[in-house]
Amino acid sequence: MRIPRIYHANPLSNNTEINLSDDAANHVARVLRMNVGQTVQLFDGSNQVFSAAIIGVEKKGVRVAVGTAEWQDRESPLHLHLGQVISRGEKMEFTIQKSVELGVSVITPLFSERCGVVLSGERLEKKQQQWQKIIIAACEQCGRNRIPQLRPAMSLPDWCAELDEGLKLNLHPRARQGINSLALDNRRIRLLIGPEGGLSAQEIAMTTEQGFTDILLGPRVLRTETTALTAITALQVRCGDLG
CATH class of the missing domain: 2.40.240.20 (Hypothetical PUA domain-like; domain 1)
Known part of the structure; x- marks a missing residue:
């Protein structure tokens, strides 16, 4: 046992x-x-x-x-900060759980124009507590001995405007380059995953102004929870601890 x-x-x-x-x-x-x-x-x-x-x-x-x-250090050499626009129902919980298993360092839940989830006040506080419990349970299960940081939920523009020395990536189905074409010399990455309806044109323009690079995962359009886990896995293979 x-x-x-x-x-x-x-x-x-x-x-x-x-x-x-x-x-x-x-x-x-x-x-x-x-x-x-x-x-x-x-x-x-x-x-x-x-x-x-x-x-x-x-x-x-x-x-x-x-x-x-x-x-027992089981942390990835890649410091990966996931900015995930909050998804409906159990999808957000699934994304948080699996991203912890895959070695993400920081998670920030985000609100965007097409978020589709309305949370505030006590409801948001309870949801944050629930997400924290999911993170801890995932660490207990997968063997991680550091707890990834769960930051308070915030707006997409505020998150994108934060100072960060890492490489900033935005998953976009019409981008012209994939993860394998990037020069990933920086071991700090800020990864943005949009909502189920995608980012608005204004939000995409804003991410470009804030220094984000649009990247493509492949020829198919993935659901938001699939996008996050696929991107994290690809980045861990490239410059993390998966291989």
Whole structure:
């Protein structure tokens, strides 16, 4: 049986005893039905992993004895910042989950003219919390020991106007060059993925003014969730850790 991996939000130390978070305790005790003496693997986002033995399972929580740290760096050498216009339903959740598995470093949800999703106030805050949980679960599953940054949702123009030393790419079905034709000497990339209806003409012009390069993935028009994952994979193959 694979040893469960659990994210612990607070910094961990060697040879200590801690209580797992409520969500983690519920998963360990009620979902996995683990008992005293069994082991889990903890990570705190520092690229270290800690073996831990369960020493107490009660209604109020789960207590574990933390062992010694082991350094495990599974991060890509490519720093990839994904700007994803928010898609409908489960598509956004799917994109976030899979982009984490593929090694994205930063994710910023975006609002554009053709976004099709209206979120604000409490609804947006709850959605951000849900996306954060998806990111953590994806790291637990795929073995990443750093948690990618989820930034607050923002408007497309504001995101495009941010200062960034990296290469700026915009996926566009009428672009004249593909990823393989780019000179990817820079290991920092800001990748823009538009909405299901595409960016407006004004938005495309704006991205050009902000220094974005239009690139093409192939002869077929891909859905927004397919576009994001295909582009991330292609970039990781070119200058990341996939090959």
